[in-house]
Amino acid sequence: MKYLIILFFGIWVSCNSVNAQKDTNGHSKHPSLYILGTIQDGGSPHIGCQKSCCEGLFKNPDPTRKVVSLGVVDHRNQKSYLFEATPDLPSQLKLLKERSNLNQEVPDGIFITHAHIGHYTGLMYLGRESLGSKRVPVYAMPKMKRFLETNGPWSQLVKLNNISIQSIQNEKTIQLTQDLSVIPFTVSHRDEYSETVGFKIIGPNKSVLFIPDIDKWSKWEKDILNEIKAVDLAFLDATFFDGPEINSRNIAEIPHPFVVESIELLKDLPQVEKSKVYFIHFNHTNPLLDTTSPAYKIVIDSGFNMATFGSRFKL
Template sequence: MNIRNVVLGCLLICFSCKEDPGINRKLPLPNSPYITILGIAQDGGYPHINNNSEFEQVEDDSSLKELVVSLGLVDPINQKKFLFEATPDMPEQLSNLERNYLKTDKIIDGIFLTHAHMGHYTGLMHLGREAMGSKNISVMAMPRMKTFLETNGPWEQLVSLENIKILPLKEDVSVQVTKKLKVTPFLVPHRDEYSETVGYKIDGPNKSALFIPDIDKWSKWERDLLTEVEKVDYAFLDATFFAEGEIPRPMSEVPHPFVEETVNAFAKADSTTKSKVIFIHFNHSNPALDQNFEERRKLESMGFRFANQGGVYKL
């Protein structure tokens, strides 16, 4: 076994224990449905292309490698597991899910996609002829996303060779994935070049979660963020950028709610509501990727949380 991986693994677990009670890996896994975090980075991952210093930091263990945003949804009672997003890191994430969470005879029981940006669907390529050559893996997609996959190479080959089977989703219509778990897509405003974009509500036997990895701005959403978060127990929210000026190109080209803006939306909320917010989908430029970033610590003291790979949230 590679020593570096062992060290990284220990670091991950230790950070997990320290940072968030939801992810204390010393605790046994729940024997009822839960969400586990399989990746927290924005589409480009961390380290990021054209950033040698990030690669060096990961190499010398001064930073952690972060996989692209993905959630695992596990139902140990019904022995089923689902993936949210098919990221470029999907092989590692599926292996993690299988080895560390739920081992079954099926690699995955279904993959829910949010939209056609590179970090969120291109992992499907690993299911094709050049790699796994899977048979009828269920992929849940909204209408434009489904058409996009069915009518553009190389994705249409996954459909014609029946590596994947696309099950259509409808806005605000729930899918009962197991007896205890329900998943509901809802539209969010985003740069919809190739597909619409959805977030998901995940309902478990006792708790529920929102997953909105990408959205342009909260003000463009027809729903009110605070009201929606109050209705659930966890809200995994787009934290691509911390603040204006973070990347050296016009940030209006890639609109996302800044962490600062999301925090402002909770100005009048109590700390219980704030603690439902779990930031995720961090661009490599986001200083909050560093657990010691002062502003991050300040937000954590107010109740806000930051997702870490390995985090487990009971539903």
């Protein structure tokens, strides 16, 4: 009997080792997308906030409340990329390093959507006061590129070769590896210092739409319904759930599609299309940050999803 137990245990270990190897190989053959942050630019808790949504977080911070960012890893070609350089860049880069299993502290490229504080200011950590990096590729549209090159302290990053700005163009494909490409596209937003883009991220098996910031879907020359149908996953602007949520600010100063508006606009999509949608870029006041809230239930019951920190999607 003892020998049968030993034999069985040996077979069990062998089978599980094979399965683990298969999982590892499968992981290495397919690019992966990781959610490294889901919060709007100002973070959560938010500076100056006296509401209940922030009160407890100032005393007990939630480590998952990081500003919106995606990490993409091409495991087979041993490359990693970051989408957005947020104020949470140090911890997000460390997480990307862990997920990529690569021995490098910085990615092979950083893609920037626009010049609002939650999307580019993390570049400061690459400078001489911090990492002192060497020629990290930063992919930027023409106005964004010019903004970084001609305004301090960002221009110092260029001058000291901490970053190397890679020019990108609207609707022009960037081939990163044989398995991974990216297409930037302009969207309507508050373009005080730069244009604003979203990105289509294309892997060998799946494609992703990433639009963390846009004014209103009606202001975009494209039809968001058709754009969702053309991809496998869509991470869309969900800054505010509805109007009453921001009664202390002028909405004209911070236009975004309310989640309730997006739900109404997308309500007639087949469920297979709705399930592609993951809302992201939540303001600190957004009730969707509370998974027990009625708002959260409305989104889920309507057939949509919420982006969650740390999630992985195979590309």
